[in-house]
Amino acid sequence: MGTVYLLRHGETEYHAQHRLLGRLDIGLNEKGHGQASRVRDFFAGIELTAVYCSPLRRCQETARPVAEEHGLDVVTVQGLMEVDMGEWDGQIIADLFSQEGEQVGRWMRNPTSVRIPGGEDFGEVKRRVLEATREITSRHPGGDRVLVVSHGGPIRGILCEALKMDLDDMFRVQIDLASISAVNYYDGGIPETAMVTLINETYHLR
Numbered sequence: 001m002g003t004v005y006l007l008r009h010g011e012t013e014y015h016a017q018h019r020l021l022g023r024l025d026i027g028l029n030e031k032g033h034g035q036a037s038r039v040r041d042f043f044a045g046i047e048l049t050a051v052y053c054s055p056l057r058r059c060q061e062t063a064r065p066v067a068e069e070h071g072l073d074v075v076t077v078q079g080l081m082e083v084d085m086g087e088w089d090g091q092i093i094a095d096l097f098s099q100e101g102e103q104v105g106r107w108m109r110n111p112t113s114v115r116i117p118g119g120e121d122f123g124e125v126k127r128r129v130l131e132a133t134r135e136i137t138s139r140h141p142g143g144d145r146v147l148v149v150s151h152g153g154p155i156r157g158i159l160c161e162a163l164k165m166d167l168d169d170m171f172r173v174q175i176d177l178a179s180i181s182a183v184n185y186y187d188g189g190i191p192e193t194a195m196v197t198l199i200n201e202t203y204h205l206r
Helices: 028-041 057-070 093-109 124-139 154-163 166-174
Strands: 001-010 050-053 074-076 145-150 179-187 193-200
Touching: 001 124, 001 154, 028 057, 050 057, 057 074, 057 145, 124 145, 124 154, 124 166, 154 166, 154 179, 154 193, 166 193
Parallel strands: 001 145, 050 074, 050 145
Antiparallel strands: 001 179, 179 193
């Protein structure tokens, strides 16, 4: 039985400013780097086989302390990229609601039914993220433990598939910055043999 740990990246200035953040490549702020250090400490006693990561800086900077602690390289996987937020990317969330409230509301209630202007819908996100996850788990049969560092949207997609939840219910699953979730799997990988053992663990941040 293998284990995939799903780690969301730490805080950036855009999160501190309550901005929606998709593929804009913003690095961690001071608090985010502190969160990355605490994540490193969480995994200090866990033997990891590999570290996989979204190409965006905020994920790379969150993954690096853990990888260095374990003497591992950070393997970049394009499929773990955050949702393409298109025209919404970088906007202050309160302003976006005031300007596009009806469409944003529909997106939050039924994310697979709304294509973000100039961006992706969550059906597309789920397909590419699960393809990446299947590729990762196929490399690690048996008892390997691997870390996957990604974003809130992709992590929710993986957990929804593992739990056999409708993707339109994804926002019912809270995934905080620098939180850790975990899924066990057998040789069939995720989603075929998934057992979710941890969701949104943040105790290490206190």
